[in-house]
Amino acid sequence: MDAQIQQKIDTWLNGDYDQQTKDEIIRLEKENPNDLVEAFYQNMEFGTGGLRGIMGVGTNRMNKYTVGMATQGFANYLNKTYPGTEIKVAVCHDCRNNSRFFAETVAHVFAANGVKVFLFDDLRPTPELSFAIRLLGCNGGVNVTASHNPKEYNGYKAYWNDGGQLVPPHDKNVIKEVEAIASVDDVKWSGNDENITIIGKEVDDAYIEMVKSLSVYPDVIAKQHDLKIVYTPIHGSGIKLVPRALETFGFTNVHIVKEQEKPDGNFPTVAYPNPEEPATMSIGLNYAKEIEADILLGTDPDADRVAIGIKNHKGEWVLMNGNQTAVLAHAYLIEARKAKGIAQPNDMVVKTIVTTNMIDDIAKANNVKCYNVLTGFKWIAEKIKEKEGKENYIIGGEESFGLMIGDKVRDKDSVSAVAILCEMAAYEKEKGNSLYDKLIDLYIQYGFYLEKLISITKKGMNGQEEIAKMMEGFRNEPPKELCGSKVAQLLDYELHVGKNLDTGETWKIDLPTSNVLQFILEDGSKISARPSGTEPKIKFYFSVKTTLKDRSEFDEKLEELEMKIKKIVEDLGV
Numbered sequence: 001m002d003a004q005i006q007q008k009i010d011t012w013l014n015g016d017y018d019q020q021t022k023d024e025i026i027r028l029e030k031e032n033p034n035d036l037v038e039a040f041y042q043n044m045e046f047g048t049g050g051l052r053g054i055m056g057v058g059t060n061r062m063n064k065y066t067v068g069m070a071t072q073g074f075a076n077y078l079n080k081t082y083p084g085t086e087i088k089v090a091v092c093h094d095c096r097n098n099s100r101f102f103a104e105t106v107a108h109v110f111a112a113n114g115v116k117v118f119l120f121d122d123l124r125p126t127p128e129l130s131f132a133i134r135l136l137g138c139n140g141g142v143n144v145t146a147s148h149n150p151k152e153y154n155g156y157k158a159y160w161n162d163g164g165q166l167v168p169p170h171d172k173n174v175i176k177e178v179e180a181i182a183s184v185d186d187v188k189w190s191g192n193d194e195n196i197t198i199i200g201k202e203v204d205d206a207y208i209e210m211v212k213s214l215s216v217y218p219d220v221i222a223k224q225h226d227l228k229i230v231y232t233p234i235h236g237s238g239i240k241l242v243p244r245a246l247e248t249f250g251f252t253n254v255h256i257v258k259e260q261e262k263p264d265g266n267f268p269t270v271a272y273p274n275p276e277e278p279a280t281m282s283i284g285l286n287y288a289k290e291i292e293a294d295i296l297l298g299t300d301p302d303a304d305r306v307a308i309g310i311k312n313h314k315g316e317w318v319l320m321n322g323n324q325t326a327v328l329a330h331a332y333l334i335e336a337r338k339a340k341g342i343a344q345p346n347d348m349v350v351k352t353i354v355t356t357n358m359i360d361d362i363a364k365a366n367n368v369k370c371y372n373v374l375t376g377f378k379w380i381a382e383k384i385k386e387k388e389g390k391e392n393y394i395i396g397g398e399e400s401f402g403l404m405i406g407d408k409v410r411d412k413d414s415v416s417a418v419a420i421l422c423e424m425a426a427y428e429k430e431k432g433n434s435l436y437d438k439l440i441d442l443y444i445q446y447g448f449y450l451e452k453l454i455s456i457t458k459k460g461m462n463g464q465e466e467i468a469k470m471m472e473g474f475r476n477e478p479p480k481e482l483c484g485s486k487v488a489q490l491l492d493y494e495l496h497v498g499k500n501l502d503t504g505e506t507w508k509i510d511l512p513t514s515n516v517l518q519f520i521l522e523d524g525s526k527i528s529a530r531p532s533g534t535e536p537k538i539k540f541y542f543s544v545k546t547t548l549k550d551r552s553e554f555d556e557k558l559e560e561l562e563m564k565i566k567k568i569v570e571d572l573g574v
Contacts, residue, residue: 001037008040008059016184017065024057046070046178048171049376052146052155055098062098062146062154064105065184070156071106071142072187073178075113077170078139080177090118090136090199092129093144094237094302096154097265099123102144106156111195112188121200123237123263125303127413130163131207132199134408145302148274151267163410164381168512204241210408211416212248216336217427221250224426228293231418232257232284234273235264236301238414245419251426255291257284267301275300275307276401281319285309289317295425295435299414305401306414308421310435313554323356323451323543324439326397329417330359331442332424333395333405334366343368348387350380350396353493353516354528354541358442358449359397365446368394374493374514375530377402381410399451399541440551448548450561454540454574455532463536470538474517474529482521483567489520527568540574 001009009029013022028036039058044051044066051070055062078087089110093103100123107119118136120129126143133141139161146153158166158174166174181187215221229251233239239261246254259269260283267273270280275298278285288296288309296309296317308325312318320328330349337343348369351359363370369391373379380396384407387393397403402412405420428438443449458466478490478501491498493516496509519527528541542565548557 001033002041005037005040009036012040012057012059021057021063021065028057046073046175048167048175049165049378050142050156050158052149052153054152055154062102062156064101067102067105067144067156068109068187068189069181069184070178071109072113073181074140074142074158074174075110075115075188076180077174077177078115079113082139086116087114088116088118088136088138090120090129090132090138090141090159091143092120092124092126092132092141094126095123095235095263095265096144096146096301097151098154099144099265102154102156103142106142106144107196108190108193109187111193112191114192115195117196118199119196120203121198123240125237125241125299125413125415126157127304127409127411127415128203128207128241130159130409130411130413131210132203133159133161133163134410135203135206136199143302147302148272148276148300148305150272151265159411162381162385164385165376165378165411167378167382204244207415208241208244208248210406211245211419214406214416214420215249215423216333216340216342217423218250220427220430221423224429225250226253227251227295227422227426227429228291229254229422230257230284230288230291230293230296231255232260232281232296232298233263233303234260234270234275234280234298234300235262235267236273236299236303237263238299238303238418239263240303241415242297242299242303242418245415246422249419249423251422255287255293257287259283273301275305276322278319281307281309285317285319294429295422297418297421299418300401303414304412306403306417306421307401308435310425312436313434313440313551318436320439321451321453322399322401323358323449325401325421326351326355326399326403327358327362327442327449328424328435328439329397329403329405329420330395331362331438332420332427334362334368336427337394338366344392346391347394348391349394350383352376352379352398353511353518354530355397355399356449356451356543357526357545358446361446362442374511375516377404377410377412379512380404384410399453437551440548440554443548443554444550447545448557448561449543449545450558450565452542452565452569454542454569455537456540456574457537459536467531467536467538471515471517471529471531478517478519479572482519482525482527482571483564485521485523485525487519488522489518491516491518491520493517525564525568527572540569540572542568544568
């Protein structure tokens with residue numbers, strides 16, 4: 001075994017670690033030495049979003065010690081940033097195995113460092129933590145969740161005082177403080193438990209009132225209150241607030257998917273608790289078909305992502321992709337506010353650079369500003385903060401099934417999204433339309449966009465290296481042509497440079513550094529390549545566009561766009 005890895009193992013075997021941890025290391029030495037190497041070959045990296053990884057013993061695993069050391073680093077930074085003042089944080093967790101234990105560990109370490117902690121009494125959706133930070137005037141917060149990752153994972157999301165996840169300079173500064181914690185002996189594990197306050201119902205009530213205030217057409221809901229809604233929390237924290245939000249909006253015909261209603265970190269009915277995956281939504285889809293529902297909605301374990309299922313123009317149940325959901329939601333809030341007479345001249349929306357440009361077109365046609373930011377809702381939150389008092393934020397979103405409606409929450413929020421999506425379905429039903437009809441009408445009005453995402457997983461020690469090589473290859477030798485269309489521009493967000501590949505002209509990209517490449521084709525197609533910040537994956541985003549004159553040619557045009565994406569994927573070789 002590598003000497004450095006062995007030294008780390010010996011430190012854990014001989015150091016101030018509990019006996020159960022030491023026994024597990026000894027077991028792995030005998031039975032699974034390869035797993036032991038994976039558990040110790042590196043220190044789990046505290047990235048700009050916090051921690052995320054497989055649970056287990058070791059420096060490269062989510063456990064009491066890695067969580068405690070991360071919290072000590074975060075506490076040190078908070079104490080340095082706010083000297084001589086009372087520092088407050090909110091702490092939340094999802095349904096995953098060990099989530100409550102990790103959340104309590106976080107609370108105790110903060111409390112021992114003199115920080116006042118508001119700890120939720122039970123699991124809660126991610127957006128409620130963001131809301132609580134703002135409501136309670138906290139300086140930061142932590143949510144214990146691995147979002148939509150498989151059951152063996154857990155994670156640690158760090159938040160700042162605006163309710164958004166860490167952005168510069170705080171992200172890098174917290175990372176430095178975390179990296180400075182050299183040993184578990186540097187962690188204050190206990191003491192000052194009087195600093196911990198348990199919270200729950202009072203924050204729930206305030207949050208639900210905020211969600212209720214987002215409704216544009218409560219009068220339409222009153223007429224369509226019996227809209228038949230099927231909802232699945234996929235064993236996650238959405239069950240805490242989504243049904244209540246729908247009830248508060250006025251919906252009276254909500255059906256919960258019983259097999260997935262109970263919170264369970266083993267996610268017994270799915271292989272992967274991600275509503276982006278059709279297999280994950282299959283139980284809900286079958287139930288929606290069975291009871292002839294109007295709409296199906298599913299949220300992931302920490303209830304920040306939302307998926308919807310509706311009937312298409314042929315009467316077949318289909319799942320919307322994240323771009324389609326975002327288009328529907330943005331169009332509804334922009335158009336409904338305008339029709340209701342509550343639109344403001346300074347209204348704005350925000351999307352990420354890998355999300356469909358159809359949202360830009362909708363915003364422009366309605367005289368609403370649309371800002372493009374890097375992938376991740378922390379950048380949408382940062383843009384809201386930058387424009388606060390000058391522009392009026394309505395909605396933001398990204399293709400990965402995330403929406404953030406209104407500015408009281410600064411992370412993606414499936415609870416408010418479910419409520420607004422159901423209001424939108426009721427609004428269209430009142431007019432005799434389905435949501436799919438509305439989507440096709442939007443394509444006719446603004447242009448027919450189609451998107452596809454391909455994720456390639458590269459696990460283990462060599463995974464990151466393989467992903468880095470793929471990005472280096474595309475950066476140094478970009479494709480010249482894809483599907484018969486020249487690659488006109490290369491946008492490199494890591495080097496902050498855009499380049500016209502025909503003339504050689506370059507320009508500066510004024511966004512924070514991110515390892516993202518985009519190829520813009522002469523025909524307007526957009527291809528983006530981005531290593532995931534939370535999973536061992538590289539993601540490729542494909543977006544193509546055509547015109548649509550009327551509903552009758554929808555199927556033909558859809559097939560054309562699907563074939564075009566297929567050919568681009570083949571030419572790109574992914």
